Amino acid sequence: MSVALLTAQELFGLFELDAAGTVLYYRIEPSGASPDMAGHNFYEEVAPFENVEEFRRCVTRFTRGAEPADSFKFDCRYEDCVQPVKVLLARISERVYHDRTKSVLVHIRRGA
Numbered sequence: 593m594s595v596a597l598l599t600a601q602e603l604f605g606l607f608e609l610d611a612a613g614t615v616l617y618y619r620i621e622p623s624g625a626s627p628d629m630a631g632h633n634f635y636e637e638v639a640p641f642e643n644v645e646e647f648r649r650c651v652t653r654f655t656r657g658a659e660p661a662d663s664f665k666f667d668c669r670y671e672d673c674v675q676p677v678k679v680l681l682a683r684i685s686e687r688v689y690h691d692r693t694k695s696v697l698v699h700i701r702r703g704a
Contacts, residue, residue: 641668676703
């Protein structure tokens with residue numbers, strides 16, 4: 593596994609991911625200097641938390657379902673702390689085939 597492009601403090605924002613987890617678009621919150629993440633795999637290169645595979649399973653479960661949007665709470669585990677987050681998911685479908693997911697919007701914000 594390679595070094596993550598973001599730190600725990602930079603994780604919050606909006607990410608558009610394709611089916612393989614490649615970042616198509618991103619906006620870090622609050623806005624600030626961030627590394628170029630477009631084209632990088634979110635799960636393998638961007639996300640800095642240790643339980644990223646569990647996070648991937650949550651997003652994949654949503655992608656395989658039929659709901660246009662969903663949300664869940666998640667605890668991102670780091671070596672020295674746990675960061676609770678709220679994750680909002682939205683499906684972007686192809687115009688012709690509405691049942692085929694083109695990409696997924698993943699909005700990560702601070703949890704309660």
